[in-house]
Amino acid sequence: MRARITFVLLAIAALLVTPRAALAQTGTGTPEDGLGYVLAAFGLAWALFFAYVFYLERKSRQLRRDLDAVRRDAAEHQRRA
Amino acid sequence: MPATKAAGPGGWRLAVLAVAGAMMLVNLWLIFAYVPTEVSMGVVQRIFYFHVPTVEIGFVAFFVVFVASIWYLVSRKPSADRLAQAAAEIGTMFLTVAIIMGAIWAKKAWGTWWIWDNKLTTTFVLWLIYAGYLMVRAYAPTRAQAARWGAIIGIISFLDVPIVYAASSILHPAETLTTEGGLEPAMRLAHWFSFFAFGVLFVYMTMLRSGQHHDEERIDELRRTTIE
Numbered sequence: 001m002r003a004r005i006t007f008v009l010l011a012i013a014a015l016l017v018t019p020r021a022a023l024a025q026t027g028t029g030t031p032e033d034g035l036g037y038v039l040a041a042f043g044l045a046w047a048l049f050f051a052y053v054f055y056l057e058r059k060s061r062q063l064r065r066d067l068d069a070v071r072r073d074a075a076e077h078q079r080r081a
Numbered sequence: 082m083p084a085t086k087a088a089g090p091g092g093w094r095l096a097v098l099a100v101a102g103a104m105m106l107v108n109l110w111l112i113f114a115y116v117p118t119e120v121s122m123g124v125v126q127r128i129f130y131f132h133v134p135t136v137e138i139g140f141v142a143f144f145v146v147f148v149a150s151i152w153y154l155v156s157r158k159p160s161a162d163r164l165a166q167a168a169a170e171i172g173t174m175f176l177t178v179a180i181i182m183g184a185i186w187a188k189k190a191w192g193t194w195w196i197w198d199n200k201l202t203t204t205f206v207l208w209l210i211y212a213g214y215l216m217v218r219a220y221a222p223t224r225a226q227a228a229r230w231g232a233i234i235g236i237i238s239f240l241d242v243p244i245v246y247a248a249s250s251i252l253h254p255a256e257t258l259t260t261e262g263g264l265e266p267a268m269r270l271a272h273w274f275s276f277f278a279f280g281v282l283f284v285y286m287t288m289l290r291s292g293q294h295h296d297e298e299r300i301d302e303l304r305r306t307t308i309e
Contacts, residue, residue: 013236033125035124037128037186037188038124038125038127038186041132042109042128042131042177044181044182045131045135045182048174048178049282053098053286056286056289056290057289059293060292060293060296063297063300064296066296067296067299068304070300070304070307071303073302073303074307075285076307077307
């Protein structure tokens with residue numbers, strides 16, 4: 001869990017820092033020259049992917065619990081029969 | 082009690098996720114610190130290093146749906162159906178991200194979020210087709226019917242992908258990645274690296290989702306057996 005949180009924090013830091021590096025690297029762009037659009041596009045894409053991966057991981061854990069419970073019920077049912 | 086194998090906390094799954102995460106960080110560095118800024122569009126052109134690969138991975142996903150659907154109709158293997166369903170879901174997700182990023186880019190480049198040209202319209206139709214595919218599956222009365230209908234729609238739906246590709250070739254994304262007629266090596270590297278990074282993410286998500294479908298089937302099966 002701690003590793004995942006670290007990964008998310010690192011990713012957010014990279015997301016915030018790298019567009020500024022891009023502007024510093026070139027002489028053609030200024031913050032008014034589309035950086036807001038770039039941040040919005042990458043931010044939304046990352047947010048969607050993170051949210052979806054988080055949702056999938058949570059669903060997996062839930063399914064695993066459900067499957068174990070159903071297996072226990074089935075075993076109990078068989079024992080009684 | 083044995084743990085589920087497909088969607089369990091398998092080391093392989095976390096390893097693939099870790100590789101995808103690491104590749105994404107390198108990808109960001111390539112996009113924002115390595116690649117030169119495109120002359121005519123400036124910094125906003127960097128959106129294309131995410132936008133184009135997500136579209137391409139969407140196409141790859143729909144090709145997987147196409148192949149897995151044929152495989153299912155030929156062999157009737159549930160694993161083929163699970164793969165098709167998972168790839169369709171993830172492909173639609175990738176295409177959604179691509180459309181949103183494209184709209185943001187268009188607002189800056191064209192001054193509007195959307196235009197009904199060949200490329201955008203056929204891409205939107207493709208998105209609708211796969212959204213329809215997922216809805217048909219969701220509302221099918223039984224799993225067997227969902228699999229059979231899904232396989233047929235999965236094969237027919239893929240016919241739109243070459244149409245989107247042909248429409249794109251009229252206004253190809255590569256135009257916006259080039260400077261003076263040729264794709265710069267640094268830009269080409271960033272594009273392909275991004276493609277493979279999203280490819281690894283696609284593999285991770287598809288395997289995970291396919292495993293979940295397997296678990297759902299097992300749960301239904303066990304419940305049915307217990308009731309009977």
